[in-house]
Amino acid sequence: MSRILTVAAAQLGPIQRDESRASAVRRMIALMRQAKGHGCDLVVFPEAALTAFFPHWWMEDEAEIDAYFESAMPSNETAPLFAEAQRLEIGFHLGYPELAIEGGRKRRFNTAILVDKSGTIVGKYRKIHLPGHAEHRPDAAYQNLEKRYFETGDLGWPVFEAMGARLGMMICNDRRWPESYRVMGLQGVEMIVLGYNTPKHNPWAPDHDRLGEFHNHLVMQAGAYQNASWVIGAAKAGVEAGVDQLGGSCIIAPSGELVAQAVTEGDELVFARCDLDLGKSYSRSVFNFAMHREPQCYGMIVERKGAVIA
């Protein structure tokens, strides 16, 4: 069995508020065909890839909110993506807002799925690190209402055997937290795929704005290296519903090196032949966890949520 997985990060330019899911799916199918044309096994689409990123504005009407969520996957509107994947025999990763009825109540998550080359959903993840706030902040240039619209993910960070690899998922803000990578590293993950919608401007910390791209890559490069895993990040880029979003979609090797990156703010495909065994020289030496980790000293990481100043 070959240990090469050829993977594309499919960056999406802006999806405006009046753009239909059908249109977004057509754009993704075009990128999927490009990916297939370049011999890719897997194409990674962004977080919440079917619509404009609605947590950037305040809504109160339940029906209006629900309209941005998917209650079935595939749905009528996303079925063409699954059909095309099956036809082309290419896997994909898709982020979407999920509306689930569980235990008799409506639940909303920021979700991603992994679909194999037969068009079958083989993995699901619900975003754990929800950024932003729950309350209305009309004073800011935009809202960051993920804590309002989503529940914290309840599936952990599972790792899936698919397409000959051990694959894991995280979403957007998860990538800034080393814990996200580590939980998958401890399951021997070989490739982590993720999508993100990250504004260039942070209204609550504008001094960070000039560093957006640096921070974006820094955390993924460190997470890759420290866990001997590939990391694939697919962005939504460009000005969408008035919010200028960071691009910088990228493919990062287990060495931490940037192997490929997007250079536009539109729909753009970048890809690489990813040797799934490349991480082994790390996981067998400096990051041989069984040899070198000291979990008896890490207790505070789970015992404490916020910082405590003694």
Next chain:
Amino acid sequence: MSRILTVAAAQLGPIQRDESRASAVRRMIALMRQAKGHGCDLVVFPEAALTAFFPHWWMEDEAEIDAYFESAMPSNETAPLFAEAQRLEIGFHLGYPELAIEGGRKRRFNTAILVDKSGTIVGKYRKIHLPGHAEHRPDAAYQNLEKRYFETGDLGWPVFEAMGARLGMMICNDRRWPESYRVMGLQGVEMIVLGYNTPKHNPWAPDHDRLGEFHNHLVMQAGAYQNASWVIGAAKAGVEAGVDQLGGSCIIAPSGELVAQAVTEGDELVFARCDLDLGKSYSRSVFNFAMHREPQCYGMIVERKGAVIA
């Protein structure tokens, strides 16, 4: 009270096997005086700064091993460093191999201390992530016998209020592990100081050699950013007892940016005015732990040492 702490990383060139502690201390005093001349409040010396880095070779004779350890701090040979710090009113950080008699038995640790401007030891840390191996590997270009010569540190990662700052310590290989930073981040650390002896060549993973400097900075930059803390790294550099050591001593801001770095492989001082409040825009926004961490999902980090493939 000013929130500026002016800090120097005092890189040391090689200390050969026949160089005395007195000589090494003289070199450190010269760097300390330079630091004072540039208005520094604190000077950070490397790991095991008093001798050649002996874990790079095999020893069996207990007395020969013990000769590299300090059983008192200050000792006759290190007292001049403390006296000069007191005279100049400058704090320092010093790494040294520690021989302690505890519970009636001899214990050896890879230790670092923090000394304030009065020459008083105000903090102590014992290295937790010991790299390398315990067994003889005479086939390799050099040995990495920290697991033979040292016990795992038993003091955790305490944070100390000193010189108007909340300071923490780690040592060398600790810096590659995000857990080290996080435990201190969860105590509101404002500056982490560390020393390192890192060979350029890894006999067990030579394909990493070309990336030594990149990895060195990557992990410290990510740790700084993800924990809103300054990170000061002081290296032993140059060819010492046949082992070519990485320099790259550096000062990294809470933004993750490299503020100062050494450019030689000898004794070299780099320094910066460190605004201890610079991290606050991070710890109050994207890395507001109380708002955004999800420790209920991190259990595996403490429950599992090595990776487990399901």
